[in-house]
Amino acid sequence: MILPVMAMIVTTGLAVAGVQRIPMPVANGDSLPLPVLASINPALSGHDRSNGTVTELNATSVSHLEEQLNGMGYDWEQSVQAVPRVRLASFPGDIHRVSQADERKRLFLQTMLPLVLLENEKILQEREHLTSVMERMQNGATPSAFDIAWMIDLRTRYGVRGSVWSPALQKELLSRVNVVPPSLALAMSAFESGWGTSRFAQEGNNLFGHWTFTRGTGMVPRNRDAGRYHELKTFPDLAAAVHGYLHNLNTHWAYSDFRRIRSKTRDVYASGVSTRLTQGLLLYSERGVNYIKDVTYLIRVNNLERFDRVELVDGVITPNDSATNGAPTRTPMTVAGIPARSRMS
Numbered sequence: 421m422i423l424p425v426m427a428m429i430v431t432t433g434l435a436v437a438g439v440q441r442i443p444m445p446v447a448n449g450d451s452l453p454l455p456v457l458a459s460i461n462p463a464l465s466g467h468d469r470s471n472g473t474v475t476e477l478n479a480t481s482v483s484h485l486e487e488q489l490n491g492m493g494y495d496w497e498q499s500v501q502a503v504p505r506v507r508l509a510s511f512p513g514d515i516h517r518v519s520q521a522d523e524r525k526r527l528f529l530q531t532m533l534p535l536v537l538l539e540n541e542k543i544l545q546e547r548e549h550l551t552s553v554m555e556r557m558q559n560g561a562t563p564s565a566f567d568i569a570w571m572i573d574l575r576t577r578y579g580v581r582g583s584v585w586s587p588a589l590q591k592e593l594l595s596r597v598n599v600v601p602p603s604l605a606l607a608m609s610a611f612e613s614g615w616g617t618s619r620f621a622q623e624g625n626n627l628f629g630h631w632t633f634t635r636g637t638g639m640v641p642r643n644r645d646a647g648r649y650h651e652l653k654t655f656p657d658l659a660a661a662v663h664g665y666l667h668n669l670n671t672h673w674a675y676s677d678f679r680r681i682r683s684k685t686r687d688v689y690a691s692g693v694s695t696r697l698t699q700g701l702l703l704y705s706e707r708g709v710n711y712i713k714d715v716t717y718l719i720r721v722n723n724l725e726r727f728d729r730v731e732l733v734d735g736v737i738t739p740n741d742s743a744t745n746g747a748p749t750r751t752p753m754t755v756a757g758i759p760a761r762s763r764m765s
Contacts, residue, residue, distance in 0.1 A: 472734040474538065477508045482527065485512050489530060493737035496530045502733045503534045509657045510625055516617040525722065528615045532606055532627075535662045537732050540599040543666065546574065547597045554590050579671045595683045596670045601694040603724035605665065607715050608704075610722075624654035628665040674703040689728040695719055 475492065479485035485508065492504040508531050518524040553567045563571075571584040571593075578596045582589035612629040613621035620626040624638070630653040632638045638651030655661040669675050678700025685693055698712045698719075705711035719725065 472505050472732070474505045474507050477506055478510075479508060479512045481512050481514050482518060485527070485531070491736075494530065495737075496526055501729075502731050502737055503537065504737055505538065505732050505734060506534050507538065507657075507659050508535070511616040511621060511658070513622060516622075524615055524617070525610070528610060529606060529722075529724075529727070531616070531658075532609055532662075533602060533727055533730065534732065535659055536600075536602045536605045537730065539659070539662050539666050540602070541732065543597060543599050543670075547594070547599075550574065550590075550593060550597055554594070557585070557590075577667075595679045598670065598679070598682055599688055600666055600669055601688055601697065601725075602727045602730070603719050604694040604697055604715070605662070606724050606727065607694075607718040607722070609662075609665070611715060611718055620652045624652060625658050625661050626652050626655060627658065627661045628668075630655075630661070630664060630668070675700060677702070691725060694725060694728065 477485070477488050479488060489506070492506060494504050494506070511528075511531065515524065515527065518527065549570070553563055553571060556567075557563060568584060574593060574597065575582075575584060575589065578593060580589055580592050580596065582592075584590075609627040610616075612618075613627045616622075616627075618626075620629070631650045632653040633650055635651070638653045640651050644650070653664075655664065669678060678697060681697055681700045682688060685696075687693070695716045698715050701712060701715070702708055707714075
């Protein structure tokens with residue numbers, strides 16, 4: 421069986437792993453070709469399975485972006501407990517001209533938060549369905565043809581080998597199909613992209629420093645050392661970059677410690693979890709421990725954990741959707757808030 425090819429790439433202070441997925445052949449006697457999978461459920465042929473309607477935004481300038489966000493009732497000045505389902509395609513080209521650092525940070529976080537929540541939501545849905553199917557199998561029930569096909573597709577996408585009937589494979593899938601605290605994703609994207617102002621973020625929607633070794637497909641770093649041929653990967657939009665980042669942490673061998681720490685955490689959105697998870701990112705950068713310290717500092721100094729229990733809401737945000745005096749008005753979207761079978765164990 422061929423697993424996804426995942427080459428660990430060390431960057432100069434901004435390190436990530438590049439991932440190239442190769443189609444898996446039929447194996448183990450339990451594989452179904454993807455056309456059959458798509459015919460069972462066409463939604464499985466794509467990765468966008470979020471709830472509700474997502475409003476796509478294309479902003480030509482910072483003022484245009486702020487106008488669109490304000491039109492959604494997305495007021496960052498209030499105690500944020502709810503954000504709309506909005507997805508900005510790319511950061512406006514003039515974001516670097518925002519002279520006030522706090523304003524630039526605010527705009528970056530306001531844009532990134534719903535992107536991270538939307539991608540986490542998709543993962544949570546898959547995790548919940550995975551645990552449901554696993555429970556039925558453990559209780560002796562025979563899964564439906566759809567559920568078997570779905571697990572085969574999941575196994576392929578998450579780079580796990582073995583039969584879907586294997587308890588070891590199911591345990592490994594459960595460790596991979598899991599969310600990342602928004603505070604961690606926000607800190608790492610801010611660090612890697614210079615709060616959305618870097619050339620790679622502006623021209624290639626590259627928020628997390630992903631590399632590629634396929635020549636001519638990415639952006640060449642201006643100060644690339646002689647003899648090296650890596651390029652900075654480009655993404656069609658910001659959502660694709662966030663999706664790639666989460667998938668990278670959930671599949672690459674270099675982040676097995678990250679997944680191990682997370683698997684021992686009952687509520688991944690609890691206070692202090694995001695900084696603890698940074699201990700599993702030692703290989704994310706050649707700067708090693710110093711990189712971990714930088715990300716941890718960003719989380720703490722910007723109080724990013726306050727976003728870990730923020731929820732997504734449909735349509736325009738009303739005053740009732742926002743918190744008053746720090747008290748949320750509806751159940752946050754957290755791991756602890758979904759059925760117990762879907763929680764981390």
